[in-house]
Amino acid sequence: MQISFAETRPTGDYALVLPVAGKDRASLASLGAAQQAVGAALDRQRFEGEGSSVSEQFADEGGAVRRVLIVGLGAGTAAADAAEKLGGTAAARLLTSGEKKAVIDVSSLGYDADTAARVGLAAALRSWRYDRYRTKLKDSQKPTLDEVVIVGGGQGADQRYRSRWAPVVEGVSLTRELVTEPANIIYPETFVERVRASLDGSGVEIQVLDRAEMAKLGMGALLGVAQGSAREARLMILKWNGGTNGQPTAFVGKGVTFDTGGISIKPAAGMEAMKWDMGGAGAVAGALKALALRKAKTNIVGICGLVENMPGGNAQRPGDVVTTLSGQTVEVINTDAEGRLVLSDAVCYVQRNFKPSTVIDLATLTGAILISLGHEWAGLFSNNEELASALLKAGSESGDKLWRMPLAESFDRLIDSPIADMKNVGPREGGSITAAQFIQRFIENGVKWAHVDMAGKAWADKPSSTYEKGATGFGVRLLDQYVADVLESH
Ligand code: BES
Ligand code: MN
Numbered sequence: 001m002q003i004s005f006a007e008t009r010p011t012g013d014y015a016l017v018l019p020v021a022g023k024d025r026a027s028l029a030s031l032g033a034a035q036q037a038v039g040a041a042l043d044r045q046r047f048e049g050e051g052s053s054v055s056e057q058f059a060d061e062g063g064a065v066r067r068v069l070i071v072g073l074g075a076g077t078a079a080a081d082a083a084e085k086l087g088g089t090a091a092a093r094l095l096t097s098g099e100k101k102a103v104i105d106v107s108s109l110g111y112d113a114d115t116a117a118r119v120g121l122a123a124a125l126r127s128w129r130y131d132r133y134r135t136k137l138k139d140s141q142k143p144t145l146d147e148v149v150i151v152g153g154g155q156g157a158d159q160r161y162r163s164r165w166a167p168v169v170e171g172v173s174l175t176r177e178l179v180t181e182p183a184n185i186i187y188p189e190t191f192v193e194r195v196r197a198s199l200d201g202s203g204v205e206i207q208v209l210d211r212a213e214m215a216k217l218g219m220g221a222l223l224g225v226a227q228g229s230a231r232e233a234r235l236m237i238l239k240w241n242g243g244t245n246g247q248p249t250a251f252v253g254k255g256v257t258f259d260t261g262g263i264s265i266k267p268a269a270g271m272e273a274m275k276w277d278m279g280g281a282g283a284v285a286g287a288l289k290a291l292a293l294r295k296a297k298t299n300i301v302g303i304c305g306l307v308e309n310m311p312g313g314n315a316q317r318p319g320d321v322v323t324t325l326s327g328q329t330v331e332v333i334n335t336d337a338e339g340r341l342v343l344s345d346a347v348c349y350v351q352r353n354f355k356p357s358t359v360i361d362l363a364t365l366t367g368a369i370l371i372s373l374g375h376e377w378a379g380l381f382s383n384n385e386e387l388a389s390a391l392l393k394a395g396s397e398s399g400d401k402l403w404r405m406p407l408a409e410s411f412d413r414l415i416d417s418p419i420a421d422m423k424n425v426g427p428r429e430g431g432s433i434t435a436a437q438f439i440q441r442f443i444e445n446g447v448k449w450a451h452v453d454m455a456g457k458a459w460a461d462k463p464s465s466t467y468e469k470g471a472t473g474f475g476v477r478l479l480d481q482y483v484a485d486v487l488e489s490h
């Protein structure tokens with residue numbers, strides 16, 4: 001999607017989009033002679049300008065017919081939020097409409113540069129789709145819209161879009177692609193290749209460990225998960241050095257390219273969803289891409305722990321004891337609690353090799369977080385108040401919303417094992433918390449750590465203003481916003 005900005009409406013053929021905040025129809029004045037008819041049609045449609053509501057009309061412009069979309073923003077909606085609703089709703093409505101170009105006129109809203117730029121951000125995000133395997137799309141189902149012009153956003157909107165939001169669109173798109181691809185296409189090795197190709201020329205340095213290298217280091221937890229699969233595991237390390245801060249911040253992602261559950265196999269119904277069990281690793285890769293493209297002034301190391309969890313003749317069994325990279329031992333009670341095993345070695349590796357001050361891990365870790373928070377919020381766990389509040393703030397600013405969950409000694413005791421240092425599952429109750437406690441056992445003293453359980457967020461069954469049903473790209477905007485707020489703000 002080509003996004004551009006202009007001071008006045010262009011001439012020629014396009015669909016015109018006008019925002020209406022609740023009952024305030026000021027923007028319609030710009031329609032000139034057509035204003036009255038459009039306003040009357042809105043009344044007949046009982047259009048009240050509620051958030052994301054749309055009235056689609058055709059107006060006569062000196063003999064030519066122009067499609068006019070009136071998009072409701074709701075009364076009193078915060079500007080950034082309204083801007084994203086506007087761009088996203090317009091793009092969704094026009095994407096396969098036959099229109100090639102949309103002009104969104106925000107002149108009546110008095111937006112600052114960033115707010116106007118967010119109209120473009122949402123339009124670009126909302127138009128992302130992945131049609132690679134749809135060979136029989138009818139012409140009428142194919143996207144036509146390829147250009148969006150935002151008019152009246154004032155000086156600096158274009159510059160703001162290009163320097164801040166276009167990179168985020170690229171990052172989110174990479175994440176969505178990785179998450180959408182099925183597991184016969186994206187597995188550890190091909191995840192690495194796809195990311196490598198996508199980051200080519202971005203300035204991100206890439207290092208990859210294969211099975212032999214991980215075995216030599218002693219990453220028994222991650223490799224134990226991978227051993228039932230014909231696909232070899234990988235640890236992907238992405239380095240972005242854009243700053244002068246000595247200690248980097250680490251982002252660590254769970255990258256289970258398919259989670260059958262292993263020998264503790266999952267039920268058949270819905271198992272196809274487990275192709276997106278690499279959403280955390282996908283978000284880390286997408287975030288690094290966004291940060292590199294916008295030349296973020298900070299040092300970040302991203303780690304993707306990549307495995308496929310399969311049952312097989314060589315798969316690990318319930319009851320097996322594995323030795324992690326940290327030296328701690330784990331009794332694997334349930335092979336379906338594999339994400340924490342992967343993360344334990346990944347977070348240990350990054351702490352030993354990069355001495356980060358802060359570690360943030362993202363993982364589609366537990367079904368239990370869906371029971372707690374549904375599909376609206378991801379769960380946030382942290383050993384540090386400042387880090388937790390910065391992430392909560394970045395979450396609400398970016399739309400990747402987080403809800404704080406507790407950690408406590410009493411939960412930690414629930415994963416003690418009679419035979420090893422710990423077991424990989426606790427009781428059913430508090431399942432997301434004991435999973436977080438497990439990861440915390442691999443965080444070194446003094447390291448600030450946050451864990452984001454995003455099991456309900458990698459994939460959506462309902463569209464929003466910034467995504468269609470399917471892969472959301474959750475996590476990229478969260479991490480990008482955190483970097484902007486905390487690591488680049490001085
Ligand atoms: N990948 C799943 C978690 C998940 C479940 C993500 C549903 C998205 C939707 C994870 O590896 C898993 O299987 N967790 C188990 C843990 C249990 C065995 C303690 C779960 O949540 O059931
Ligand atoms: Mn699992």
Ligand code: ZN
Pocket residue numbers: 256259277336338339364365
């Ligand atoms: Zn999993």
